[in-house]
Structures are given as structure tokens and as C-alpha cells.
Amino acid sequence: MNLEERIKFLExxxxxxxxxxxxxxxxxxxxxxxxxxxxxxxxxxxxxKAKNFGVSSPEEAFTKISELFxxxxxxxxxxxxxxLAEANSCKLAAMARKVGAGSPCKIYCLDPIEGMLKGLKxxxxxxxxxxxxxxxxxxxxxx
Numbered sequence: 085m086n087l088e089e090r091i092k093f094l095e096x097x098x099x100x101x102x103x104x105x106x107x108x109x110x111x112x113x114x115x116x117x118x119x120x121x122x123x124x125x126x127x128x129x130x131x132x133k134a135k136n137f138g139v140s141s142p143e144e145a146f147t148k149i150s151e152l153f154x155x156x157x158x159x160x161x162x163x164x165x166x167x168l169a170e171a172n173s174c175k176l177a178a179m180a181r182k183v184g185a186g187s188p189c190k191i192y193c194l195d196p197i198e199g200m201l202k203g204l205k206x207x208x209x210x211x212x213x214x215x216x217x218x219x220x221x222x223x224x225x226x227x
């Protein structure tokens with residue numbers, strides 16, 4: 085197995101482990117509670133996570149995650165008030181849907197990104213306009 089094959093295997097295994105936890109949280113009826121607890125942790129430790137991932141701008145909270153985990157590819161569209169981040173596909177959401185798990189959007193993607201944005205020491209406003217779980221794409225407005 086070459087390095088590229090190993091990386092793809094590890095990405096798939098990691099996504100699989102996250103989906104397995106989602107499935108178990110969903111079956112036990114605790115996904116919402118765990119998501120809220122983890123959100124508080126993400127907001128508390130967002131600055132450290134941003135530092136660990138090398139995130140120094142709000143756009144990088146999206147793009148560095150894309151590069152590191154290769155789960156979705158965020159495209160950044162600048163506007164006069166900030167930017168819109170969009171993703172047209174997500175491996176994690178597709179896998180979760182296939183096994184009947186709950187939505188991975190907040191617990192494993194949007195909340196960690198929000199935590200890093202808040203950790204950048206600026207009061208960014210984040211508005212989730214759409215997710216792939218409920219719509220055709222993920223759209224997050226940051227201003």
C-alpha cells in the first residue's frame with residue numbers, strides 16, 4: 085500500500101469511526117445532548133484548536149479542515165460584509181445517511197469551525213443558511 089492509499093484508508097476509517105459514534109448517540113437518544121455539550125467545549129477550546137490546525141484567518145477555519153480531513157471541499161466566496169463558505173458534498177453526511185445515523189453537521193463540522201472562528205478573537209457572526217443534511221449544499225455566511 086503506497087502513501088496515498090494509506091491516507092485515503094485512514095480518512096475513510098476516521099469518518100467511519102465518527103459515523104459509528106453518531107449511530108450510537110442517535111440510537112440512545114442522546115445525540116442532541118452530546119452535540120450541545122461538545123459545542124460548549126468547541127467554543128471554549130476554539131483558540132487552541134485554531135492554533136493547532138494553523139488557522140489564522142476565518143476562511144482558513146473552513147479550508148484547513150478541508151485539507152486535513154478531506155471530507156468536504158469548502159469554497160469561499162468573498163462579499164462586502166465577509167464571505168460565504170459553500171460545500172457541495174460531504175463524505176461524513178453521506179456515510180451517516182447510509183447507516184441511518186443522525187446528522188453529523190453540527191457535532192463534527194459546524195461547531196468546531198465556529199469554535200475556531202470565535203477563537204480568532206474577533207466577534208464573527210456565523211449564519212448557517214443550509215446544510216447538506218437538509219438541503220443541496222452547505223452554506224455558511226461569516227461576517
